[in-house]
Amino acid sequence: MSTKTMKKVFAFPTSLKPAETHYCPGCGHSIAHRLVAECLDELNLRGRTIGVPGVGCAFLAYNYFNFDVVEAPHGRALAVATGVKRVHPDKFVITYQGDGDLAAIGTGETIHAANRGEKISTVFINNAIYGMTGGQMAPTTIIGQRSTTTPGGRSAVRDGSPIDISRMLAVADGAVYIERCALTTVKDIRKAKRAMAKSFRCQLEGLGFSLVELLSPCPTNWKLTPKDAWKWVNEDLQQVFPVGVIKDTTGFEETA
Amino acid sequence: MKGDRVLMRGSDTAGEAAVRAGCRFYFGYPITPQNELPEYLASRLPEVGGVFIQAESEVASINIALGASAAGARVMTSSSSPGISLMQEGISYMVGSQLPAVIVNMMRGGPGLGNIAPSAADYLQTTRGGGHGDCRMPVLAPADCQELAELTFLAFDLADKYRTPVILLGDGLMGQVMEPVIFPDPIDPAKLAPKDWALDGCEGREPRIICSYYPQTGELYSHNFLLQAKYDAISANEMRWESYATEDAKVIVVAYGTASRIARSAIDDLREQGFQIGMFRPITLWPFPEAALREVVGEGRSVAVFELCLGQMVEDVRLAVKGQDAIHFLGVPGGNIPTPSEVAEFLKSIADGSGGIGRRIAV
Numbered sequence: 001m002s003t004k005t006m007k008k009v010f011a012f013p014t015s016l017k018p019a020e021t022h023y024c025p026g027c028g029h030s031i032a033h034r035l036v037a038e039c040l041d042e043l044n045l046r047g048r049t050i051g052v053p054g055v056g057c058a059f060l061a062y063n064y065f066n067f068d069v070v071e072a073p074h075g076r077a078l079a080v081a082t083g084v085k086r087v088h089p090d091k092f093v094i095t096y097q098g099d100g101d102l103a104a105i106g107t108g109e110t111i112h113a114a115n116r117g118e119k120i121s122t123v124f125i126n127n128a129i130y131g132m133t134g135g136q137m138a139p140t141t142i143i144g145q146r147s148t149t150t151p152g153g154r155s156a157v158r159d160g161s162p163i164d165i166s167r168m169l170a171v172a173d174g175a176v177y178i179e180r181c182a183l184t185t186v187k188d189i190r191k192a193k194r195a196m197a198k199s200f201r202c203q204l205e206g207l208g209f210s211l212v213e214l215l216s217p218c219p220t221n222w223k224l225t226p227k228d229a230w231k232w233v234n235e236d237l238q239q240v241f242p243v244g245v246i247k248d249t250t251g252f253e254e255t256a
Numbered sequence: 257m258k259g260d261r262v263l264m265r266g267s268d269t270a271g272e273a274a275v276r277a278g279c280r281f282y283f284g285y286p287i288t289p290q291n292e293l294p295e296y297l298a299s300r301l302p303e304v305g306g307v308f309i310q311a312e313s314e315v316a317s318i319n320i321a322l323g324a325s326a327a328g329a330r331v332m333t334s335s336s337s338p339g340i341s342l343m344q345e346g347i348s349y350m351v352g353s354q355l356p357a358v359i360v361n362m363m364r365g366g367p368g369l370g371n372i373a374p375s376a377a378d379y380l381q382t383t384r385g386g387g388h389g390d391c392r393m394p395v396l397a398p399a400d401c402q403e404l405a406e407l408t409f410l411a412f413d414l415a416d417k418y419r420t421p422v423i424l425l426g427d428g429l430m431g432q433v434m435e436p437v438i439f440p441d442p443i444d445p446a447k448l449a450p451k452d453w454a455l456d457g458c459e460g461r462e463p464r465i466i467c468s469y470y471p472q473t474g475e476l477y478s479h480n481f482l483l484q485a486k487y488d489a490i491s492a493n494e495m496r497w498e499s500y501a502t503e504d505a506k507v508i509v510v511a512y513g514t515a516s517r518i519a520r521s522a523i524d525d526l527r528e529q530g531f532q533i534g535m536f537r538p539i540t541l542w543p544f545p546e547a548a549l550r551e552v553v554g555e556g557r558s559v560a561v562f563e564l565c566l567g568q569m570v571e572d573v574r575l576a577v578k579g580q581d582a583i584h585f586l587g588v589p590g591g592n593i594p595t596p597s598e599v600a601e602f603l604k605s606i607a608d609g610s611g612g613i614g615r616r617i618a619v
Contacts, residue, residue, distance in 0.1 A: 047459030050327070062465045068455040070326040071467035073349050076319035079311070083323025083331070084455065086307045087281060091457050109319070112312040 013037035015046045017066045026226025028183035028216025029058050032125060033065070035193045036096065039200055040067070049092045052081040054101030057131040061096055075106025078113035081120045089119070092203060096123045100130050103139040103165040110165065117174025117208035121199045124166070124211055126180075127218040128237060135221035139163045142240045147221075162240055166213045170247035177202050177210040178246040182238065183217065184230040191243075198254035207250055215241060261438050267292035267431040269401045270334070270360050270424065271300060273408035278445035279330040279358070280306035283320040285313055287339045288372045289428035290362035294334065314339040318346030318359070325355040326466045328454030330412055330445060334360035336428070337378050338369065347421055348387025351483070352468025354453075356415035358408065360424045362431035365591035373591020374429035374514055377565035382423050383542040383572070390480050392487040394494060395423045395541040397512045401435035407539070409440050414494060416448070418486055425541060427564070429514045429593065487543075496539035497548050501527065505534030507606050508553050509560040510573050512538050514593070519562050521596035522603055531607045541569070546576040553577050558606050560584040560614075562599055564591075567617075574619050586614035 012018065015037035023029045040046050046067050053061040055074035062069035072080040077095040085093045102110050102124050113120065129147055130136040137147040137154060140162045144153040154162075169175050177199055181192035195212045202210040215237050217229035224232060264272065271293050274282070282301060284294040294310065301308045311317040317333045324331040335343060340361045350357060361382065365375040385391035394414050398404040404426065411422040455464055470476035501523055502508060511519040516537045523533050536552050538545050553559055559577050561570045566587040573583060586602045588594050605613040 048457035050455045050457060052323070059469070060471075062467065065463075066458075067463050068458050069463070069465050069467075070323065070455055071349070071353065071465075071469060072322070073319060073345055076315065076322075076346070079316045079319035080323035080326070082309070083281070083283070083320040083325070084327045085323075086309070086320075087324045087327035087329045088456055108312055109316050112316065116309070 013041045015040040015066050017064055019064055021064055022060060023057065024220040026217055026219040026229055027057070028125065028127065028214065031183045031189060032123060032214055032216065033061065035189070035196050036094065036123060037065070038193065039197045043197070043200055043204070045092045045200070048090070049094065050084050050088070052077045052084065052093065052095045054095065054097035054106065056098030056101050058096055058098065058125065059132070075101050075104070076109055077101065077106065078118070078120065078122065079109040082113050082116070082118050085118060085120055092200070094121045094123060097125070098131070099124070099126045099128065099138045099140040103163055107165070111169065111172065114169045114175045114209040114211070115172040119203050119206055120209060121203045122209070122211040123196065124213040125216045126213050126241065127216040128162070129218050129221045131218050131221055139165070140241070142237065164241065166211060166246050169211060172209070174209050175211070175247060176208040176249045178213070180213040180215065180241060180243050180246060182215040182233055182243050184233050188243070194254050198250070201254065202250060215243065259438065261436050263434055264401060264437050265292055265432060265434045266401050266404055266426060267362065268296045269404050269437050270408055271296035273405040273439060274332045274358065274412070275300055275304055275306070276439055276442040277330065277409045277412040278443040278448055279332050279412060280304060280445055281324045281329045281331040282306070282333065283309045283311050283317045283324070283331070284333050284335065285311050285317050285339060287336045289364055290334050290336050290360065290431050292431065293360060314342035315346065318343040321357050322346055322350055322355060325350065325357050326353070326455050328451045328456060330416070330448070332358045332360065334362070336362050336364045337366050340378065340381070344387045347393070348389055348391050349468050350421045351387060351391045351393055352389060353466050354419040355421070355466065356419055357421045358411045358415055358424060359421055360426065363425065363427040371591050372428060374427040374593060375564050375589070375591045376427055376513055376515060377568065377589065378425070379541060379563070379565065379568035382425055383544070386423060390483065392542060393421050393423060394490055394543070395425050397425045397539060397541050398430065399513055399516045399537065401433065401437045404430065405437050405439050418490055420486065425513065427514050428591070491543040494540060495543050495545040495548065497545040498537045498539060499552055500535040500537065502534030502536065502552050504532050505557065507533045507558045507560055507603060508536055509533065509562055509603060510536045510538070510549065510569070511562045512541060512569065515562050515564050518594060518596050518599050522600035525596060525600050526603060526607070531604060533603050533607060544572040544576070546572070549573065549576045553580070558584065560586070560603060560606055562586045562602070564593070565589055570617060574617065578619060580619045582619055583617045584614055585617050
């Protein structure tokens with residue numbers, strides 16, 4: 001009989017603490033955390049990473065991320081991350097922000113960090129709603145979508161249209177790579193991981209600012225089952241926010 | 257120019273002192289009357305391998321400073337009154353997260369957009385915490401460029417020692433005036449004590465978390481007591497003040513910053529006329545040197561307060577001199593700068609008992 005050596009092909013990422021998260025069933029945050037951790041592990045970055053979570057459902061991300069983390073006031077993650085990165089240009093700095101944080105209260109900090117070409121990788125969770133505060137309208141809430149502050153559905157006339165911040169950021173010269181992905185099907189999630197790894201590589205190569213937007217289900221505040229929430233991302237949210245590369249001036253492909 | 261006497265503007269003095277105190281990171285947003293400080297550092301910091309960023313707002317400035325501080329650097333930002341209002345969110349986070357920084361406020365007239373003239377109307381905003389929550393931080397008030405240079409060094413030391421933001425409180429006049437300065441010897445930032453709480457990646461150690469959020473039952477309760485113990489230690493160890501011509505004084509005027517310089521001239525004039533008047537000048541506005549003031553005032557002396565606003569520090573003086581009948585108060589708002597002779601008239605009216613100038617505030 002031949003002896004077979006077992007090869008480890010899968011393990012819990014070192015960049016995550018073995019903790020149970022507080023996220024709701026079907027929420028995209030757990031998947032996004034996992035992708036961040038897997039990418040950091042695979043690029044061997046954990047020991048020199050400093051994370052800056054924004055305020056939102058993921059503000060407690062430091063309980064799950066197994067690396068250095070500094071809290072930022074609501075919306076200010078990219079300002080805080082700028083300070084960290086300018087002090088430690090040789091370290092790896094990521095922000096992890098929701099749509100309210102990045103595209104409403106923090107719009108100024110976001111646009112200007114991107115425009116300065118800060119060598120930071122941003123993970124942008126777009127779930128079209130304010131999760132932590134209980135389901136109010138987000139800047140990315142789509143027309144007709146009900147929230148606790150748009151009880152009859154978002155109205156373009158009254159509330160304005162959903163803002164596509166990723167496309168807005170793409171006009172900034174300092175932004176080198178922006179891609180929108182979805183945290184729904186296995187295929188989509190694998191694509192999201194590839195985008196994240198590419199964004200991380202942009203920073204490692206000192207190219208400039210990069211961002212991966214992740215369309216992320218929020219079954220609790222959408223008042224849908226997890227399965228219907230995934231369906232809503234794929235059939236409704238993607239109508240307004242189509243997935244795909246929004247900007248890429250890097251000149252390289254991520255193969256991992 | 258080590259040890260040399262140089263002629264320098266107040267804003268430039270704060271910038272040069274920061275560089276010599278080992279600060280290599282400055283982030284700020286333009287606002288009059290302190291633009292010379294960021295302008296100075298925009299050219300000075302690159303000379304020493306430092307980083308200057310003109311941020312998109314004061315909100316961004318303070319938060320970039322927060323990040324740089326969390327990363328372990330000595331960092332400065334500056335603004336003037338309305339800009340400091342915008343920074344207060346970040347200041348509170350820095351107090352809560354125990355992050356050091358030096359924040360310069362060259363005050364201007366208010367409220368609102370006010371004007372760009374020298375004023376001292378941010379005393380309460382600054383000394384009552386400077387941000388939301390149970391928040392306190394040291395506030396240093398220099399009266400001239402030499403003292404500004406020295407207090408800038410002290411501000412960085414206090415910030416690191418107590419892990420707290422520190423405010424340097426000047427005004428438009430302090431920012432603009434040119435005076436001779438001898439700077440303290442420069443500090444090499446590489447030789448500063450390492451910060452065992454700062455973030456630089458968790459290689460070879462456990463990950464560190466810097467935050468101001470304490471959600472579990474009892475956590476914030478304990479954290480607030482920890483901060484209070486720090487505030488108590490600062491109050492016990494770091495009060496600073498100056499007494500001027502107080503030994504034989506029958507009237508003690510309390511004034512800080514620009515107001516103290518006008519008061520000093522008035523006192524010098526009045527002393528030539530035989531009036532025994534002295535001054536107590538708080539240098540730390542928080543912690544306010546309450547016991548020292550009480551001791552200087554002692555028994556049987558009249559207390560006067562002169563401020564470039566309509567009465568803010570006077571509240572601290574009232575608390576300090578309980579037992580006095582009244583405080584004589586002269587407040588000049590709106591960025592108007594009275595002449596020494598106007599202040600002398602006020603002080604004389606107290607000394608000769610004629611009264612009638614300023615307000616009499618019951619204690």
